[in-house]
Amino acid sequence: MKVLVVYYSMYGHILQMAQAALEGVKEAAGVEPVLRRVREFEDIERDIPNHEHALAVWNRQKDIPVCTLDDLQAADGYLFGTPTRYGNMTAQMKRLFDSTVKLWLEGAFEGKPAGVFTSTASTHGGQETTSLSMMPPLLHLGMIIVGVPYSVPGMLHTEGRGGTPYGASTVAGARNELQPAPEDLAIARALGRRVAEVTRKLRG
Numbered sequence: 329m330k331v332l333v334v335y336y337s338m339y340g341h342i343l344q345m346a347q348a349a350l351e352g353v354k355e356a357a358g359v360e361p362v363l364r365r366v367r368e369f370e371d372i373e374r375d376i377p378n379h380e381h382a383l384a385v386w387n388r389q390k391d392i393p394v395c396t397l398d399d400l401q402a403a404d405g406y407l408f409g410t411p412t413r414y415g416n417m418t419a420q421m422k423r424l425f426d427s428t429v430k431l432w433l434e435g436a437f438e439g440k441p442a443g444v445f446t447s448t449a450s451t452h453g454g455q456e457t458t459s460l461s462m463m464p465p466l467l468h469l470g471m472i473i474v475g476v477p478y479s480v481p482g483m484l485h486t487e488g489r490g491g492t493p494y495g496a497s498t499v500a501g502a503r504n505e506l507q508p509a510p511e512d513l514a515i516a517r518a519l520g521r522r523v524a525e526v527t528r529k530l531r532g
Contacts, residue, residue: 341498440472
């Protein structure tokens, strides 16, 4: 039984959240964690060497395999992570969803659990809207949405950091100067574990 963590990250925040979610998946017995990144656009990939921080993050993740339709089809559960772009998911993540028509027609995703996670530059930069914008494609594909209950430690707070019932989240800062708070990574890990446990119950 496999749970696939699929993410897009240019500055490293979502990469850290994905790794935390993967650790959570590993905590569920009998579930195999799989990590994949979303394919970058060719023009952006060519431009990455011109940006020191983006290049450093690229080098950290370049050996992580790009997600394929075979990866999506083989998985029993999913976690999808993307930073926000104007309150919505990145075009790179949307392209991945848009590429699944063949699998959608086959019903390949029906009944499979999925959770989402995101990052924003500011506390009101679209953490909730980005998570919600990722859900309609998942529902169209027949997936079962898994959120984060408030019983998860660190969820009920008034601090300038992440954590929503719609999915794990974190604040990157206007210049990407912040790192995910330990509480945000813990929530991502809890979401990974929860998706894996739900997957095991539904697909086992």
